[in-house]
Amino acid sequence: METRAMRSGFRQAIAAFRSQTKRYPSYQSRRFLATPTQPPTDEIRAAPPFRFNDKQSQGEEDMEEGNSGFAKLLPKLRIVPASPSYFTGKPGFTDDILELQTLLRKYITLPVLPPGEAPRIAWKTHAQYKVQSGEPVKAARYTKILQVLARLNYIHPSVMPEEVKKALEKYKRDVQPFLNKPKPGYVDEYGRARGVGRRKACHAVAYLVEGEGEVMINGKSLSQAFGRVHDRESCIWALKATDRIDKYNVWAVAQGGGTTGQAEAITLAVSKALMVHEPALKPALRRAGCVTRDPRRVERKKPGKLKARKMPAWVKR
Amino acid sequence: MSGSICLRCLARPVAAIETAAPTSRIATAAFSTSAPLAANPPKKKGPAVAVKKQQHTKSFTKARAGGKGGSGGGRPPQQGERKAMRKRIVLSNTNALEVHGLEDMTAKNIVDSQSAGKMLGLSNEVLDALRAAAAFKPTQGWSLFRRPATLVRKETLEVVRQLEEAGDKKSTVRQVIFGEKGSGKSVLQLQAMAAALLKGWVVIHIPEAQELSIGHTSYQPVKIGEETVYVQPHYIAQLLGQIAKANYTVLSHLRLSKQHNLPIPVQSNISLVRFAELGAGDADIAWPFFTALWSELTAPSAEGEGMARPPVLLTLDSLNFAMGNTTYLNAELQNIHAHDLALVRQYMDILSGAESLPNGGAVIAATTESNKPASPALDFACERNEALQAGKEVPEWDPYVKVDRRVLKVMEGAEALHLKGLSKDEARGVMEYYARSGMLRQTVNDSLVGEKWALSGGGIIGELERSSVVMRV
Numbered sequence: 001m002e003t004r005a006m007r008s009g010f011r012q013a014i015a016a017f018r019s020q021t022k023r024y025p026s027y028q029s030r031r032f033l034a035t036p037t038q039p040p041t042d043e044i045r046a047a048p049p050f051r052f053n054d055k056q057s058q059g060e061e062d063m064e065e066g067n068s069g070f071a072k073l074l075p076k077l078r079i080v081p082a083s084p085s086y087f088t089g090k091p092g093f094t095d096d097i098l099e100l101q102t103l104l105r106k107y108i109t110l111p112v113l114p115p116g117e118a119p120r121i122a123w124k125t126h127a128q129y130k131v132q133s134g135e136p137v138k139a140a141r142y143t144k145i146l147q148v149l150a151r152l153n154y155i156h157p158s159v160m161p162e163e164v165k166k167a168l169e170k171y172k173r174d175v176q177p178f179l180n181k182p183k184p185g186y187v188d189e190y191g192r193a194r195g196v197g198r199r200k201a202c203h204a205v206a207y208l209v210e211g212e213g214e215v216m217i218n219g220k221s222l223s224q225a226f227g228r229v230h231d232r233e234s235c236i237w238a239l240k241a242t243d244r245i246d247k248y249n250v251w252a253v254a255q256g257g258g259t260t261g262q263a264e265a266i267t268l269a270v271s272k273a274l275m276v277h278e279p280a281l282k283p284a285l286r287r288a289g290c291v292t293r294d295p296r297r298v299e300r301k302k303p304g305k306l307k308a309r310k311m312p313a314w315v316k317r
Numbered sequence: 318m319s320g321s322i323c324l325r326c327l328a329r330p331v332a333a334i335e336t337a338a339p340t341s342r343i344a345t346a347a348f349s350t351s352a353p354l355a356a357n358p359p360k361k362k363g364p365a366v367a368v369k370k371q372q373h374t375k376s377f378t379k380a381r382a383g384g385k386g387g388s389g390g391g392r393p394p395q396q397g398e399r400k401a402m403r404k405r406i407v408l409s410n411t412n413a414l415e416v417h418g419l420e421d422m423t424a425k426n427i428v429d430s431q432s433a434g435k436m437l438g439l440s441n442e443v444l445d446a447l448r449a450a451a452a453f454k455p456t457q458g459w460s461l462f463r464r465p466a467t468l469v470r471k472e473t474l475e476v477v478r479q480l481e482e483a484g485d486k487k488s489t490v491r492q493v494i495f496g497e498k499g500s501g502k503s504v505l506q507l508q509a510m511a512a513a514l515l516k517g518w519v520v521i522h523i524p525e526a527q528e529l530s531i532g533h534t535s536y537q538p539v540k541i542g543e544e545t546v547y548v549q550p551h552y553i554a555q556l557l558g559q560i561a562k563a564n565y566t567v568l569s570h571l572r573l574s575k576q577h578n579l580p581i582p583v584q585s586n587i588s589l590v591r592f593a594e595l596g597a598g599d600a601d602i603a604w605p606f607f608t609a610l611w612s613e614l615t616a617p618s619a620e621g622e623g624m625a626r627p628p629v630l631l632t633l634d635s636l637n638f639a640m641g642n643t644t645y646l647n648a649e650l651q652n653i654h655a656h657d658l659a660l661v662r663q664y665m666d667i668l669s670g671a672e673s674l675p676n677g678g679a680v681i682a683a684t685t686e687s688n689k690p691a692s693p694a695l696d697f698a699c700e701r702n703e704a705l706q707a708g709k710e711v712p713e714w715d716p717y718v719k720v721d722r723r724v725l726k727v728m729e730g731a732e733a734l735h736l737k738g739l740s741k742d743e744a745r746g747v748m749e750y751y752a753r754s755g756m757l758r759q760t761v762n763d764s765l766v767g768e769k770w771a772l773s774g775g776g777i778i779g780e781l782e783r784s785s786v787v788m789r790v
Contacts, residue, residue: 212741213771221738223774224497229784232772246767 046080092133093141100148103164110161112154119157120178123149123171145171185276193276197268199294202257206269208277211249217266218253231263238271241288242281248274268293406453407460408444414755415463424515427469427477427508434746438466442566443511449562451524452507458782462754467508468747468778472736476505476681477512483677484516484628490679491668493636493728495699496736498686499779505736506632506683513630518678519564519614521556523633523664528552530643530655538647539604539659547645548659550600553607556660558597560610561590568593572623574616577609588623589613604659611663617675629678633664635685640695640724656723669727694721698728703735738776741766747778748785756786 081087085094124132126142149171152164187193192207215236217225226232235252239245250270254262271290275282285291299308306312394402420426422437439447444465447453459465467473476492483490494502510520528534534552538545561568568589577583580602583592589610596606618626633639639661642652655661666672667680684695697714704711714720739747745766751757759765773780 213767214775215771221497221774221777222772223499223777223780229772229788232774232784236768236771240768243764245771246763 047078090133090135090137090141092135093137093145096133097141097145097148100145100152100167103167104148104152107152107155107161107164110159111156113156118150118154121153121168122173122176122178124173128173129171185272187276193273195269195272195274195276197265197270197272197293199264199268200257200261200297202254202261202265204252204254204262204265204269206250206252206266206273208248208250208270208273210247210277213246214249216249216251226259226263228259231259234260234263235266236270237267238274238285238288238290241290242274242278242284244274248277264294404455406448406455408448408453408465409459410461410463413461413463414753416466416750416753419466419750422467422508422511422515424512427512427515428474428481430474432469433471433474434740434743435469436466436746436750437469438464439511443514446514446520446563446565447507447510450510450520450522450559452510452522454503454524457504458786461756461782461786462750466750467504467511468739468743468750469508470501470505470739470743472505472734473508476509476734480509480512480516480518480630480679483679484518485677487628487675487677489667489670489674489677490681491670491731492679492681492734493668493699493702493731494681494683494734494736496684496686497738497774497777499777499783500736500738501778502683502685502736503634504778506634506681509679509681510630510632513628513679514563516628517567518627519560519567519629521560521629521631522563523556523660526633526635526638526655526661529658529661530638530645532644535600536645536658545647546657546659546662547647547653548604550603553660554597554600554603557593557603557607557610561593561597565590567627570623571613571626574613574619574624575609577605577612579605579609586623607660615672615675626676628676629674631664631667631678631680633680633682635689636682637684637689637692637695639664639682640692640727641690641721654723656727665727668731670730692721692724693718694724695728698725698731699733699735702728702731702733706733738774739770739778739781740776741770744770744773744776744781747781751782751786 083091083095085091085098088094123146126137126139129142129145130137149168152168155161155164185193185195191209193209195206195208197204197206215222217235222232222235226235233240236245236250239248239250252266252269254266256262257265267290271285271288275285275291282291301308416436419436419438420432421440422443423440426432426437453459453465479490479492482488494505496502510522513520523529529549529552534549536547536549539548571589572586573583573589573592576585581595583595587595592606592613593610596603596610614626614629616626618624639655641655643655643658645653645658647653656665664680664682667674668682684699697712697720700712745761748757748761748766748769752759752761769781769785770776772784
């Protein structure tokens, strides 16, 4: 029993001392903190900047007096790097990420936008960043920066601090493609909405008016324009997927390519035109696969091959 | 249904296998919904089977040994077998459901506007007559349903009304049906024939003008006055047979009324059926018999037994082939114009109005859109006549292009009937029939009708059938 009481008494005594000594982080850990903390007075201070044209700082007076004076000053000179990450492998990158993390820590409590509604920004590519920083930064490292940037970008624009705006500006690409907004479609005085679609080598323009399901393609009816039932279905797929076949009439002009390409170009054109009439159908149309243009084209032929990939027949010799 | 002939090698299956198969296995076949006992497997006699089997294996081994045939062996089809398969007309599908409440077409309901958009079946008598007249085509979808039925569309009612009027007033309807491929031109013609048969008319049908013009049947020149026309004796003999068979009930009550200059002696009061059959029996005498029969049918009606003359319906399909040059050559080695063929000329005289039918009647020709010869004059004439009827601006012939004046002249007064797609109500009527036949396994509602209607290019009935019944997923 006695030993137990003695132990607890020692612990309390140690704890009382510890609270005072741990008020500031230890010297080692403080050096690597990104946030500048109140330095204690007894810290090693950097020497004043060393100017070579300043006589006093160079000790020229002493030089005039003799070499012995300069030599006397030398031990006093000590150049300390401005950035604390000078001795890391990639000081520029370290500074950047530390700066961004500091900002994020500082403003973490600010209100943010709902998920998926942050303004789309084209950040600098990995290659562009490497050129900018002049350091061989790995892609995975740069991803860390991008993650912090993405989080900072979510801060609500109405409370976005100037400091953050400035910091983000540094990482934006010079040309922002997301600022190029397509012209909004409109329904003209005759009630027509226009949509353009492409697929393979085909280009199609579709005009959609309210009607009862009549389709005219290049001046021909659907059955005359396409012999395959599958192609006919493709043409009105956007309307079928949204259950609008008997609500609209379609005029389409398709050029170039073959039948399948034309039919699928018309699919896209019709869905674009339909989105002008009813913008709320966009998610349904995306699910039906009529919003994104299929970028595939004919693969080029390569030398040494008979077609894009076909190898010539093997011959013994 | 397709069990009787092997589609791969066109051979009849060995009957021994069929008979050996236990009935219980047939009864449990998952793909057939028809009663197993309804289909009577054809029984064949032993020796014939044995011979066939032997032939089969023999030719098979031969083909393999030679290493030449890519056909995969089997007995090669016999002469005419492929064509018979191609031209085979199947009017029934035992796997399709019987549609309850399907009315038969009668002389009354075919003119009734109540039956618009309804399906009407064809009664057995009409069916036999139409079959004899070769009114059905293998490309039409008769083989998909339990029994033949047709849709009464707006145009059907109109055509039948015109026929009725022509019968009453003893006038002649001259009509050319044209329209997109699969729009139902031939079936409309068939409906007109069925209506005429129900009214007791005489129906003369040329099922395919192509047969007359592509040089597949014999021909010989005949002088008529100064002009030379070309008679196709074998075809005319066949046609006489078809006329006799298709119009048996009508013609058997009619008797010969005139004296004709015929190559063989004929009883003076012979019935017209017998008369036509006589002509059909011999190609050499077919043409004089045909002209005599024609003059009998177009003679004015008279009192007395068998002297009444009913109205006549003349129909011709694939008119495009009869509106240009044929592949037949004349003595100067030039292509003969179709209008110089005696039979075609007879039709064209009535279509152009040069000759009229004293007892009333109609001539209805239908164009074709598949594998047709270019006939710009006919296309132009159809368009022109349609514009004239509608009171629209009439198109003009390109003055730098040579025009077939004979065609334009024939088409001058003919009514052009442009057959377009079905209306949505009609499409619904026919789709409900598909569903009730068990061939369309979806609920027929507005959205399905709208979708199929749009997919078929605005209710083109052939395409409608194709997309909803034939290409069922």
